[in-house]
Amino acid sequence: MGKHTFRVNGxxxxxxxxxxxxxxxxxxxxxGITGPKYGCGIEVCRxxxxxxxxxxxxxxxxxxxxxDSNDEITTIEGLPDTVGKKLHPMQQAWIDxxxxxxxxxxxxxxxxxxxxxxxxxxxxxxxxxxxLDDIRNICxxxxxxxxxxxIHEGAKQMAADD
Amino acid sequence: MTDVSRRRFLAYVIAAPTVVAAARWxxxxxxxxxxxxxxxxxxxxxxxxxxxxxxxxSTKTTANMITVRVNKxxxxxxxxxxxxxxxxxxxxTAMLIAEEMDLPVSKVHVTLADARPELKQNQFTGGSNTxxxxxxxxxxxxAAAKQQMKGEAARxxxxxxxxxxxxxxxxxxxxxxxxxxxxxxxxxxxxxxxxIVVALKxxxxxxxxxxxxxxxxxxxxxxGRKTFTMDMHVRGALPTMICRPPxxxxxxxxxxxxxxxxxxxxxxxxxxxxxGVAVRARTFGxxxxxxxxxxxxxxxxxxxxDSDKTFLAELKANELPFGAPSPDPLADVVDxxxxxxxxxxxxxxxxxxxxxxxxxxxxxxxxxxxPIFTQQEVADLLGFSVDQVKVHVLPGGGAFGRRMFxxxxxxAAEASKKFGKPVKLMWHRTxxxxxxxxxxxxxxxxxxxxxxxSVLSFEQRHTSMATDWSMGFGEPLSAxxxxxxxxxxxxxxxxQGVWNLTINVxxxxxxxxxxxxxxxxxxxxxxxxxxxxxxxxxAVARELVVDKLAKAMKVDRYRFRQEFLKDDDLASGVLHAAxxxxxxxRHMPAGTAQGIAFHSEYxxxxxxxxxxxxxxxxxxxxxxxxxxxxRVTKLVIAxxxxxxxxxxxxxxxxxxxxMDAIGQILTESMHLxxxxxxxxxxxxxxxxxxxxxxxxxxVIVMPPxxxxxxxxxxxxxxxxxxxxxxxxxxATHETPAYFPINHFDPLPxxxxxxxxxxxQSPRDGLKHAR
Numbered sequence: 001m002g003k004h005t006f007r008v009n010g011x012x013x014x015x016x017x018x019x020x021x022x023x024x025x026x027x028x029x030x031x032g033i034t035g036p037k038y039g040c041g042i043e044v045c046r047x048x049x050x051x052x053x054x055x056x057x058x059x060x061x062x063x064x065x066x067x068d069s070n071d072e073i074t075t076i077e078g079l080p081d082t083v084g085k086k087l088h089p090m091q092q093a094w095i096d097x098x099x100x101x102x103x104x105x106x107x108x109x110x111x112x113x114x115x116x117x118x119x120x121x122x123x124x125x126x127x128x129x130x131x132l133d134d135i136r137n138i139c140x141x142x143x144x145x146x147x148x149x150x151i152h153e154g155a156k157q158m159a160a161d162d
Numbered sequence: 163m164t165d166v167s168r169r170r171f172l173a174y175v176i177a178a179p180t181v182v183a184a185a186r187w188x189x190x191x192x193x194x195x196x197x198x199x200x201x202x203x204x205x206x207x208x209x210x211x212x213x214x215x216x217x218x219x220s221t222k223t224t225a226n227m228i229t230v231r232v233n234k235x236x237x238x239x240x241x242x243x244x245x246x247x248x249x250x251x252x253x254x255t256a257m258l259i260a261e262e263m264d265l266p267v268s269k270v271h272v273t274l275a276d277a278r279p280e281l282k283q284n285q286f287t288g289g290s291n292t293x294x295x296x297x298x299x300x301x302x303x304x305a306a307a308k309q310q311m312k313g314e315a316a317r318x319x320x321x322x323x324x325x326x327x328x329x330x331x332x333x334x335x336x337x338x339x340x341x342x343x344x345x346x347x348x349x350x351x352x353x354x355x356x357x358i359v360v361a362l363k364x365x366x367x368x369x370x371x372x373x374x375x376x377x378x379x380x381x382x383x384x385x386g387r388k389t390f391t392m393d394m395h396v397r398g399a400l401p402t403m404i405c406r407p408p409x410x411x412x413x414x415x416x417x418x419x420x421x422x423x424x425x426x427x428x429x430x431x432x433x434x435x436x437x438g439v440a441v442r443a444r445t446f447g448x449x450x451x452x453x454x455x456x457x458x459x460x461x462x463x464x465x466x467x468d469s470d471k472t473f474l475a476e477l478k479a480n481e482l483p484f485g486a487p488s489p490d491p492l493a494d495v496v497d498x499x500x501x502x503x504x505x506x507x508x509x510x511x512x513x514x515x516x517x518x519x520x521x522x523x524x525x526x527x528x529x530x531x532x533p534i535f536t537q538q539e540v541a542d543l544l545g546f547s548v549d550q551v552k553v554h555v556l557p558g559g560g561a562f563g564r565r566m567f568x569x570x571x572x573x574a575a576e577a578s579k580k581f582g583k584p585v586k587l588m589w590h591r592t593x594x595x596x597x598x599x600x601x602x603x604x605x606x607x608x609x610x611x612x613x614x615x616s617v618l619s620f621e622q623r624h625t626s627m628a629t630d631w632s633m634g635f636g637e638p639l640s641a642x643x644x645x646x647x648x649x650x651x652x653x654x655x656x657x658q659g660v661w662n663l664t665i666n667v668x669x670x671x672x673x674x675x676x677x678x679x680x681x682x683x684x685x686x687x688x689x690x691x692x693x694x695x696x697x698x699x700x701a702v703a704r705e706l707v708v709d710k711l712a713k714a715m716k717v718d719r720y721r722f723r724q725e726f727l728k729d730d731d732l733a734s735g736v737l738h739a740a741x742x743x744x745x746x747x748r749h750m751p752a753g754t755a756q757g758i759a760f761h762s763e764y765x766x767x768x769x770x771x772x773x774x775x776x777x778x779x780x781x782x783x784x785x786x787x788x789x790x791x792x793r794v795t796k797l798v799i800a801x802x803x804x805x806x807x808x809x810x811x812x813x814x815x816x817x818x819x820x821m822d823a824i825g826q827i828l829t830e831s832m833h834l835x836x837x838x839x840x841x842x843x844x845x846x847x848x849x850x851x852x853x854x855x856x857x858x859x860x861v862i863v864m865p866p867x868x869x870x871x872x873x874x875x876x877x878x879x880x881x882x883x884x885x886x887x888x889x890x891x892x893a894t895h896e897t898p899a900y901f902p903i904n905h906f907d908p909l910p911x912x913x914x915x916x917x918x919x920x921x922q923s924p925r926d927g928l929k930h931a932r
Contacts, residue, residue, distance in 0.1 A: 001427070017445070018427050022923050025447035029401055034393035035386025037559070039510050040591035041450065041923045043930070044845045047510060052931055061927030076386035091384040098376045098810055101818060102248025103383030104511045104559025110384060119932060133853045134785075138844050140510040140560045141248045142821025143814065144855040 006067045008033065009078025019065025024048050026064045027075065035076035035107045039138065046137035049108035049115075050075045056115030076107035079114065089161060090114050093154035101141035109137050109147055117155040121162070127155045168361035171298065173306035174227065175352035181232035182351070183306035185299040226280050228296075230259060230303040236331050236344030238263055238307065240300070241275040243285040244292050245531055246379075247509070247561035248818075249875045250811035251292045253378045255300060257808055261370040262304035262363060264328035265343070267378065277533035277553035287531040288566055289695075290764045290873025293807055297871050298362070305360040314350030315341045365805065365869050372866060374810035379557075391514045391528055391556045392588065399516045399584035400430060402577055403449035405439040405456045406597045408916035409463035409837035410687055414439060418457040426452050433580040437569075437597075438919075440577040442585055447923070450590065454918040464686050466837035470603065473627060473834070474501060477605045481625045482679045484609055489618050489673060493611040496710045501900040502699040504832035504839070505601040506847055507692035508594035511559020517574035518584035523550045528571045529558030536568035540575045562693045562822075564599055567630075569688075590920040592842040597919075600832055600839070601692035602627035602680075606703035610671065610711055617711060617726065620671035624661070624700055628684040629691055631656035664697050667704065668733060668762045669726040676700075693822055694879035697763055699901075702827070705759040705884035706897055719888070720746050720758050732802050732867050733762065736769040739800035739862050744771035750893075753777035754795070757889025761881040764873030766803040770820075770885035772796070772856075776893040787911065789829045789848040789904055792893070794886055796858040799878060804868030812874050813861040819878025820859070825850040826879075827886045831905050842914040842921065848904070 005014045008031065015030050024041070027033040027050075036059055039047030043061040050059055051074040052067075059073075067073070079088045087095075090110050100106045112135055120127045132148050139147065176182040231239045238259055246252045256270040263270075278285060284295075308328060315333040316323035318341065327334045331343045365371070382388040407413065414434050423441065424432045428448030432441050441452040515528035524544055530536050530553065537553040544551070558565055574587035589598070604626035611618045661678040678696065692698070712722035720741050727733045737760050740746075750756060753776050760769045773796040783790040799816045806812050829848035833840045841847040883901075891897040900906075914921050 018448075020451075020925075021428075021445055021447040025401075025445035028393075029445040029447075032395065034389075037390075037510075038392060038446065038512070038588070040843055041446075042591070042843060042921055043924050043927055044843050045510065045591070052928070055931040057931035058927050061924040061930075063925050066925075066928055076384075080385075087385070094384045095376065095380045098380060098814070100248075100377060100380055100383035101250070101814055102509070102511070102558065102560045103379065103388045104248075104390060104509075106383050107386045115932065129857060135852045138510060138849065138851070139821075140508075140562070140849065141814075142818035142850065144821060144850070144852055145817055145859045146814070148852075148855070148857070 002065065004064050004067060005069045007072045009074060010081055017064055020063045023059035023062045023064050023067060027059060033075055033077060037104055037108060039105070046112060047105050047108040049111040049137065051111060051115060054118070056112050076111060079111065083161065088114065089157035090154035093150040093157065096153065097146045097150040099143050099146040099150050101143055105137060105139045109139065112137050113147070113151045113154060117151065117158055121159060127151060168364055170359050170361050171302045173302050173358050173360045174355060175306060175310050175358055176229060176355045177352050180234060180347040180351050181307050181310050182229050183303050183310060184227040184229040185302035185306065186227055226284065228299055228303055230307045232307050232311065232343060232347040234344065234347050236342055236347060237269040237271060238265060238304070239271045239273070241273050243275040243278060243281055244287045244296070245274060245529060245555050245558055245561065245565070247529065247558035247565065249815060250377060250808060253375060253811055254293060254807045255296065256378050257370050257375055258297065258300045259304040261368060262301045263308045265331045267370060267375060269331055272378065274555040274557065276555060277537040279534050279537060279548050281534065285534050288563065290875040290877060293871040294765060294873055301362050302360060305362055306358060309358065309360050310352065311343055311346040311350045314346050365866065371807050372805065372809070375808050376810065388557070390511055390559050391516060392511055394516060394527055394556065396516050396518060396527065396584055396586070399518065399586040400442050400444060401446040401449050402440055402442040402574070402585035402587040403446065403453050403590060404435070404437050404573060404593070405441065405453040405458060406593055406919045407438060407460045407463060408919065409466050410597070412463035413461040414458055415461045416459040418459060423452050423455050426455060431581040431583065433577065435573060435576045435580060437573050440580070442577070442581055442583065446588060450920060450923065453920055454922060456918070463837050468834065469836055470503065470834050473603055476681055477603070477625045480679060480681045481605065481607060482623045482677050484621045484623065485675050490611065490613050493613040493618050494714065495609065495611050496707055496714060497609045498703070498707055498710065498897065499605060499607040499899070500703045500706070502604050502606065503900065503902065503905050504603050504834060505692050505826060505830065506595055506598060506832055506841070507562045507564045507601055507690055508598045509558065509560025509562055509564055512591060512594055513570035513589040514587065515571040515574035516584065516586045517571065517578040519544060519575055519578040523552070524575060525552045525554070526571050526575065527554045527556055529556050529561065529565050530568070530571065531561055531566040536571045539568045539572055543572055543575055544579060563691045567599065567690060591844070592914060592920045595832070595841045595843070595847060596839055596916070597688060599630070599688045599690035602629050602689050604699055606700055608703050608707040610707055612711055612715060615715065617671040619673040620667055622676040622700065622704065624676070624678040624696065626678060626680045628680045628682045628686065628689065629657055630684045630689045631660065632684060661696055664695055664763060665700055666762060668728055668760060669708065670728055671726065693819065694876040697761070697880040698826065698883060701759070701761050701880035702884045702887050702901065706887055706891060709888050709891065710897070718747065723758065723760055727760065733760065733767045736767045736800040736802050736864060739864065740769040740771045740798050743800070743860055743862055744773070744796065744798040746771060753893060755889050755893035757885045757887065757892055759881050759884030759888055761884065763880070764803070764877050766801065766872035766877060768799065768801045768877055768881045770881045771798045772882065772885040772889045774886065774889040774893050776890065783853070785853050787845045788851065788853060789910060790853060791828055791904060792890060793854060794824050794856045797856045797882065798860045798862065799882065800862040800864060801877065802864035802867050803872035803874055803877070805866045805871045806863050807871050809863040812863055815874045816861045816878035817859060819876060820882040821850040821855070823879050823882035824854055824886055827883050827890065827901055827903065829854060829902055829904055831902050838916055840909065840913040846911040846913070
């Protein structure tokens with residue numbers, strides 16, 4: 001049983017767990033951070049999508065032992081703080097478009113969307129329909145169309161805020 | 163006062179510390195059975211009396227109360243005896259209460275009621291029935307709460323209640339004096355329970371109902387604060403999973419390494435239960451390790467010798483014969499048969515239940531569509547009486563019919579009892595596919611005859627693997643069949659009843675006859691009905707044949723439907739609206755086409771136009787571990803549900819149904835081989851993903867055509883499936899014989915092994931961070 005120290009949503013945490021336990025279960029079962037959802041455990045459904053040092057990843061597929069003490073993990077709960085607001089513009093766009101239905105996949109969808117938009121903006125271009133076609137996150141309620149609309153809207157606001 | 167005729171209903175005020183008002187189903191519920199119409203085709207059963215009438219009628223017989231409570235802060239609370247699983251009923255319910263109470267929607271708190279056995283059939287979520295059956299009772303209770311407060315305000319202000327108005331949670335007197343509800347909640351409380359008469363608003367007075375409203379839980383959903391069963395913390399309820407058999411319904415013969423597994427890191431308990439071997443551990447990750455480490459000798463399952471092929475042969479052999487020959491022996495014939503393969507009905511939140519079983523009581527937390535039946539089943543399993551079992555209903559991360567069944571709650575209760583400890587039992591995603599419930603494989607054979615400008619006959623024979631209707635849904639059906647109109651369904655079984663109450667042929671096709679036959683036993687496999695029951699397949703077969711008839715009779719497919727639709731302006735209206743918005747008949751390049759379909763169910767009418775692109779540049783798009791294929795590029799749906807309560811929620815439900823539809827026609831199915839399903843993940847089972855989503859979707863919500871709402875949850879599925887199938891047939895000049903169309907393509911995945919039953923989580927996730 002190793003001790004693992006890293007940052008989650010701006011706070012330094014230390015947790016005892018075997019190094020091979022995937023980060024998702026460390027977050028959910030040991031730290032009580034339940035925004036990242038379980039949907040498959042094999043990096044397919046993307047319901048657990050969170051950020052590591054600002055990049056989207058799936059904690060279901062990363063042993064906690066691979067997380068460095070300087071790594072910053074951001075889950076949906078910590079997303080607003082990354083822009084110093086009550087809601088990240090992407091979350092606001094999600095509310096404005098009334099995207100969610102059951103809501104189970106939406107934390108992962110939003111975290112994936114933010115990273116996707118950042119990636120495009122860092123490359124100096126706007127998000128395209130082809131970018132949106134590449135998003136693999138499952139939404140079993142079928143909110144895909146509103147997700148696309150909200151990403152366009154959220155992206156505009158993210159660019160304006162920069 | 164506005165000059166409108168308000169309908170009056172019986173309500174109750176309940177003795178309580180603050181205002182509590184109640185309504186009974188039996189007094190308030192009204193059925194909206196349509197009168198039979200003089201039409202050339204004899205009306206089908208479902209034309210005049212459908213499944214929703216039955217569900218609504220069955221709730222009438224269970225006289226019990228639903229209550230709206232006014233809190234000291236002037237807000238209102240209501241525990242809805244239904245489950246919210248994404249369909250938006252907590253929002254629409256808050257709107258109903260806000261409307262009748264003249265409160266802002268944000269001041270109405272809707273929660274989900276625990277299992278209330280006294281409600282009998284009145285706590286079942288399914289059949290798109292919630293709005294239909296709760297519309298009047300909920301408003302009646304809300305109106306009674308407001309009336310009670312107005313009475314108290316009238317007394318205090320010395321003004322007749324008739325002269326008081328209410329707005330945004332405040333009572334206004336003609337002279338400008340006001341009293342907020344917060345100041346009335348306690349003083350207006352009834353000291354004894356009594357019956358009162360209340361008037362409900364006339365639809366012309368509505369300020370909230372019928373206007374788009376965002377979901378009440380939107381903020382919680384996007385901030386990760388919405389709490390699902392998976393997220394609940396119950397003291398001591400450690401993660402628990404099950405090592406399941408390699409073939410469907412196999413059983414444990416022997417566990418060969420129980421001690422070794424019990425000693426693995428984090429593992430606390432290992433025990434055999436009915437579904438397999440349950441393991442409890444500190445984290446779900448350690449449960450996965452333990453499930454994979456278990457060495458179990460298994461007994462065979464129930465269908466180890468069966469595959470899609472054997473079932474298809476059996477379905478064909480058991481098809482009911484067509485009835486009488488065509489009225490005209492010289493008439494031309496259209497004869498088509500279609501096969502619909504297995505569909506998974508798992509939601510994104512996997513099956514999950516928390517159970518805390520003690521010596522004399524048990525508590526369950528789970529997303530359940532039929533909690534009263536779950537409570538009964540758990541009590542039976544544990545040898546308890548119903549009142550020793552508490553069942554809390556949590557919002558579900560999707561449902562689609564899957565959560566009508568109690569299996570996960572029963573497994574959790576059994577494991578908790580065996581371990582003597584609370585458990586949070588979750589299914590692995592691969593369990594959902596391999597051991598989960600499937601919508602049964604079916605064939606649908608249609609024969610129509612036509613002569614001159616008339617269709618003389620239309621017959622449909624649907625043959626399906628048995629569907630499990632043994633859950634709560636079966637109870638109201640079985641209870642009502644013998645007595646409810648129309649009588650005489652009782653001895654034909656649930657499948658016959660559901661078929662007859664949901665299936666109709668909305669066209670004047672002369673002699674119409676449709677029937678279902680199911681093979682095997684309902685519990686040979688894990689089956690259940692996916693969103694939209696039988697209609698989702700049957701309507702596809704029907705509308706494809708309608709296209710064939712139109713072509714044979716050389717009439718435009720839209721025009722044909724308009725001409726043959728049963729005499730109904732609403733039906734014609736949705737068809738026209740969809741066709742117009744989609745620019746029906748516009749020039750389409752070769753390899754692309756439009757398709758149109760119509761459907762009638764849930765007290766509503768719906769039409770869809772789909773445009774599909776089957777050109778090689780689209781079909782051959784490359785995506786890793788994905789099925790691309792033809793893409794629906796544009797979709798227009800026009801829907802008339804009578805009275806739309808929340809048009810925005812209705813739009814969402816139509817789009818969601820359409821995503822199911824697109825997948826079921828083009829990409830998603832299960833493959834049964836030698837007693838197990840090959841699929842094990844969302845990258846094997848190709849439910850619609852972003853690369854399959856139309857970039858252009860328009861939902862037209864028709865203006866109110868009735869003063870009562872119809873059903874919405876499943877309504878978008880059948881019509882979109884049919885429109886997509888028709889578009890595909892048009893674009894490729896070939897009518898598919900089976901769905902989804904990729905079912906016999908080489909498998910684009912390597913099936914997971916069946917032992918161990920679930921795959922290990924990858925370790926290379928950081929490599930994919932971007």
